[in-house]
Amino acid sequence: MARLAGRTAIVTGASRGIGRGVAERLAADGALVAVHYGRDEDAARATVRGVEERGGRAFAFRSDLAAPDAVDVFYAGLDAGLAELGEEPGFDILVNNAGASGSGRVHELSPEVFDRLFAINVKAPLFLIQRGLDRLRDGGRIVNVSSLATRTAFPESVTYAMTKGAVDTMTLALAKELGPRGITVNAVAPGFVATDMNARRRTTPEARAALAAHSVFGRIGDPADIADVVAFLVSDEARWVTGQYLDVSGGSAL
Incomplete structure (x- = not known):
């Protein structure tokens, strides 16, 4: 399928x-994909290689989103x-996926972690x-990755949940602001997905089963x-x- 042919994401x-x-x-849908990364260049290159091996087009570039000059470095x-x-130096799709977590409960918070999470997840x-x-070309697409933590109590990581609540508010405001240009702005909200971010919570069969039990399908997301x-949201x-705000949590917390 090449429904994104000619577009840059x-x-x-x-x-x-x-x-x-x-x-x-x-990339499989035909877009040229700019693979942003913050620290792990080898992993970013692996993403690019995987895309290219499947016949797609991609390139990697770095920017530490917590740094004061993050945006300048990003666009350079x-x-x-x-x-x-x-x-050409333009694009059609922006997926704001990069995020940081790990703030802990309210009595465990530190100003430094608070500032870092808001810098990466919101600013x-x-x-x-x-x-x-x-x-961003007219008719473009913006997708922000939010979290189910904005719809259910998540005291285990209160600052993280707060940052994603800010993302939801930003999504609403920008959807109205950018609508006259034909640009859509939406948020997707995963539940538990098998990624490095929550690997420490899946170290035993019992822990994995507990996370899987959140979904009505009885599994952890992929x-x-x-x-x-x-891919649907960025398509015509x-x-x-x-x-x-699209809940993509597998029916968690129903």
């Missing part, structure tokens, strides 16, 4: 987990990667969108479960869907 945090799954799926790397492929997506508006929904078929 950026996926932040695409070196592994949900981001890698999204990058691979959008993006533009350089596009230029190397002979592409970076907002200013990537702001700076990218002159690059990155492809999220990537398929993102979703042209009439904007400002929405």
Whole structure:
């Protein structure tokens, strides 16, 4: 299927987990995928190789989204990667997937972790969108990765849940702001997905079973479960869907 042929997609945090799954799926649909990563260059290169081995097009570029110059470095790397492929410095799809977690319960919080989570999960997506508006083509797509933690109590990581609540609010506001340009803005909200972010919670069969029990399907999510929904939202078929929060948790917390 090549329904995204001729389009350029950026996926932040695409070196592994949900981001890698999204990058691979959008490339399979015909998009040129810019694979952003923060630290793990080898993993990002592996994502690119996987895309290319399946006949797709991708390139990797780095930006530490917690750094003060994150947005400048991000777009410099993006533009350089596009230029190397002979592409114009514009894009059609932005998937804000990169995120940080691990804040702990309220009595465990520290200002440093609070600031880092808000920098990566909230500040970076907002200013990537702001700076990218002159690059994002009319009719484009923005998908923000939220979390089921904004719809259920999640005291185990209160700051993380707060950041994703901010992402939901941002999604609503920008959907209305960018609608006149034909740009849709939506959020997808995974539950427990088998990624490095929650690996410590899946170290025993009993722990894995406990996470799987959250879903009505009795299993932990896979990155492809999220990537398929993102692929729909960035396609022409979703042209009439904007400002929405899509629960992709496998029926968790029903």
